Amino acid sequence: MNKTFKISFSLKNTYRVNGILFSLKQIPLLKRLLPTTLYRVKGLKIFANILSILWEIVSTFLVKFLYVFILVCGVGVLYKELPENGVFLHILLFLTIIGSFTNTNLFNPTKDKYYAMILMRMDAREYTLVNYIYYILKVVIGFLPFTVLFGMNRGVPLWFCLLLPLCIAGMKLFVAAITLWDYEKRGFGYNENKLSKYVWGAIALLLAVAYGLPALGFVLPTVVSMVVFFACIPLGAAGMTKVLNFRDYRAINQELLSDLTNQMDSTAQTQRIKQANEKKISADTSITSNRRGFEYLNELFIKRHRKILWNSTKKISYVCTFLIIGILMAAFLSPDLKPKINEIVITWLPYFVFIMYMLNRGTNFTQALFMNCDHSLLTYSFYKQPKFILRLFQIRLREIMKINAVPALVIGIGLALILYVTGGTNNPLNYVVLIVSILCMSLFFSIHYLTIYYLLQPYNAGTEMKSGTYKIILWATYFVCFYIMRLRMPILIFGVMTIVFCVLYSIVASILVYRLAPKTFRIRI
Numbered sequence: 001m002n003k004t005f006k007i008s009f010s011l012k013n014t015y016r017v018n019g020i021l022f023s024l025k026q027i028p029l030l031k032r033l034l035p036t037t038l039y040r041v042k043g044l045k046i047f048a049n050i051l052s053i054l055w056e057i058v059s060t061f062l063v064k065f066l067y068v069f070i071l072v073c074g075v076g077v078l079y080k081e082l083p084e085n086g087v088f089l090h091i092l093l094f095l096t097i098i099g100s101f102t103n104t105n106l107f108n109p110t111k112d113k114y115y116a117m118i119l120m121r122m123d124a125r126e127y128t129l130v131n132y133i134y135y136i137l138k139v140v141i142g143f144l145p146f147t148v149l150f151g152m153n154r155g156v157p158l159w160f161c162l163l164l165p166l167c168i169a170g171m172k173l174f175v176a177a178i179t180l181w182d183y184e185k186r187g188f189g190y191n192e193n194k195l196s197k198y199v200w201g202a203i204a205l206l207l208a209v210a211y212g213l214p215a216l217g218f219v220l221p222t223v224v225s226m227v228v229f230f231a232c233i234p235l236g237a238a239g240m241t242k243v244l245n246f247r248d249y250r251a252i253n254q255e256l257l258s259d260l261t262n263q264m265d266s267t268a269q270t271q272r273i274k275q276a277n278e279k280k281i282s283a284d285t286s287i288t289s290n291r292r293g294f295e296y297l298n299e300l301f302i303k304r305h306r307k308i309l310w311n312s313t314k315k316i317s318y319v320c321t322f323l324i325i326g327i328l329m330a331a332f333l334s335p336d337l338k339p340k341i342n343e344i345v346i347t348w349l350p351y352f353v354f355i356m357y358m359l360n361r362g363t364n365f366t367q368a369l370f371m372n373c374d375h376s377l378l379t380y381s382f383y384k385q386p387k388f389i390l391r392l393f394q395i396r397l398r399e400i401m402k403i404n405a406v407p408a409l410v411i412g413i414g415l416a417l418i419l420y421v422t423g424g425t426n427n428p429l430n431y432v433v434l435i436v437s438i439l440c441m442s443l444f445f446s447i448h449y450l451t452i453y454y455l456l457q458p459y460n461a462g463t464e465m466k467s468g469t470y471k472i473i474l475w476a477t478y479f480v481c482f483y484i485m486r487l488r489m490p491i492l493i494f495g496v497m498t499i500v501f502c503v504l505y506s507i508v509a510s511i512l513v514y515r516l517a518p519k520t521f522r523i524r525i
Contacts, residue, residue, distance in 0.1 A: 004126045012112045064142040071095060073150050079214040080340065085155035087214055089225035094210035096168050096229075098203055100175040105135040106243075107179065107190045109256040117253050124250035132176075132243065139172065140165040160226060167229040170236020177239035180246045189255040215330050215337075294392045301373055302399055309365060309403055316359055316407045324414035331422050342422035345415055346430070349437065349494045350487040352411070356441040357481040359407055362449025365400045370459045389521060390514045393454060400446045408442035409435075430491045437495035440502040447502075448477065451509040454517045 072095065076087045106128070113131075116122045143165035151161035179190045195203075213219060220228075291299055302309065331338050377383045412435035419425060419434065458467035487494070 004122070004130045060138045060142040061145070065146050067095075068092075068143075068146045068150050073154070075211060076154070076214075078340070078344070079219075081217065081336070082214055082219055083155070083222065086219045086222045086225070088151060088154040088156060089222060089229070090214065090219035091210050092164075093220070093225050093228060094206050096171055098206050098210075099168075100171045101179075101190075101199070102192055102195070102203065104172065104176060104179075104190075104192050106132050106176050107192050107256065109191065109193065113253060114257050117250070118257060124253050125247065128249045128253065129244065136169050136173065139169045143168055160229075163233070164229065166236070167232040170232035170234075170239070173236040173239035173243060174232065175239070177242035180242055180252075183252055184248075189252050191256055212326065215326075217334060294388070294395055297373075297392075301369075309361075309368060309399075312364065313361060313403050313406050317410050320407050320410045320414065324410070324418065327418055328421060331418070338422040341418060342424075345419045345422070345434075346425065346491055347488045349434070349491050350484045350489060352415075352438060353441055353484045353498075354481045355411075356408065356438065356445060357477065360404055360442070360445035360449065362400065362404075362445055362453075365396075365403065366449060366453040367459070369396065369453070370457075386514050386518050389454070389517045390510065393450065393510070393513050393517070397447060397450055400450055401443055404442040404446050405439060408439050412436075412438035425491075427492060430495075433495035433499075434491050437491075437498045440499045444498075444502045444505060447506050447509050451513060454513050455520050457521050 072088060072091045076084070076091055079087050113127075116127050117124045144162070147164040148158065148161040151164060152158055156164075183189055327341065331341055382388065415438065416431045416434050419431065425431070452470060452473050456467050456470045456473070458470035
């Protein structure tokens with residue numbers, strides 16, 4: 001076991017180190033400074049190894065901290081009328097149930113598993129068990145400080161806060177055991193990256209119970225939540241027995257990794273992605289356009305790729321509408337909630353920067369553009385002339401703005417309606433600013449993703465992301481949006497700031513695309 005763990009950790013670390021070195025090589029400022037024999041430089045490899053180990057440590061704790069801080073305690077603050085310990089345990093319980101089958105590690109096909117079990121032919125059972133036990137230990141160790149810190153702050157007894165990480169791990173082990181038992185009965189493997197519509201339905205239901213019931217003034221009694229959590233410890237012990245005694249790990253991993261095996265072949269991967277996209281592209285030969293030039297090209301693209309571009313937007317809009325109706329119903333059924341909801345809408349507008357970031361479909365749009373249009377047209381020199389690039393950029397920006405504006409408009413109008421129903425505001429201008437600022441947030445992310453696509457073009461012919469700078473900007477965008485959530489500003493001030501910033505950003509983006517895109521808008525090797 002020790003030898004397997006060392007090889008496994010070394011393999012994962014080598015893969016991660018090479019990824020770090022490759023990403024460094026993609027950063028424009030470092031590209032010229034770093035040698036071509038980058039992977040042979042001992043100092044850089046030591047530096048990358050340090051980063052890799054630090055990331056292993058940070059990821060063990062950071063993700064758990066954000067999970068408890070935002071999804072459990074952050075949302076729990078909204079339910080001030082309910083007992084804090086009851087809200088904390090209620091939300092954590094149902095989120096733990098969701099995580100037990102959506103974040104399993106055991107049924108997650110990853111490249112390090114492919115390298116170890118398929119290429120290196122390592123013992124599948126031993127490799128799987130070593131890594132799964134390590135994962136469970138990380139769950140327990142990673143959650144422990146935060147269940148104690150936040151749990152005690154919410155009035156949960158210390159002894160139970162110390163047991164909560166074991167309860168969470170126990171639930172994961174129990175669900176894993178059930179899944180393995182189901183595989184023995186049906187011969188069908190579970191893949192957490194390919195959830196069925198029934199699983200998604202169960203997730204939606206559990207989320208509604210986790211957050212919807214407290215909004216209606218009800219949570220599970222603290223004793224009930226504690227009993228259910230405590231039961232997970234013996235269930236987890238039984239689950240561990242099944243996990244340790246299961247013998248057919250090679251077969252189940254071969255099934256899990258079958259798609260990943262094809263992905264390692266760039267030609268097969270390209271063909272697979274094209275086939276998947278072609279199923280969503282309309283083959284209707286009657287689709288045409290009366291426009292000319294790039295407008296003609298764009299209209300045909302939008303019409304033929306309507307499923308890819310608009311389906312997710314429609315689903316998001318339906319969900320947002322449902323949530324808004326739910327909040328309005330809660331306000332009517334519980335009038336005591338109106339002042340709190342009103343205060344949240346007035347002062348929590350910065351929170352919606354992160355929400356609009358999560359809902360934005362910019363990456364989907366740009367990937368569809370590249371895979372089904374640009375990867376072919378970029379081989380022609382006329383396509384990269386500055387005036388044509390800027391013209392097509394403006395046309396595409398208009399289209400992505402339309403796609404993102406639908407849920408933004410639903411949210412903006414919904415917030416204005418919620419504000420009015422829950423008591424209104426002294427300044428009627430707030431209603432207008434609320435709607436316009438949400439639309440401007442949507443506009444910003446539309447411009448942002450399309451701009452970095454044109455300036456960095458991160459995809460190769462197989463739509464693999466090969467730009468380290470692009471990834472850095474995506475991460476930076478995430479952290480900035482996350483930080484803005486902490487701001488509390490009146491609608492009028494933050495809304496006007498958002499509108500002005502979006503106007504300035506759109507001007508700067510157009511200038512940068514016109515001047516730099518002819519050199520940067522190309523297919524990566």
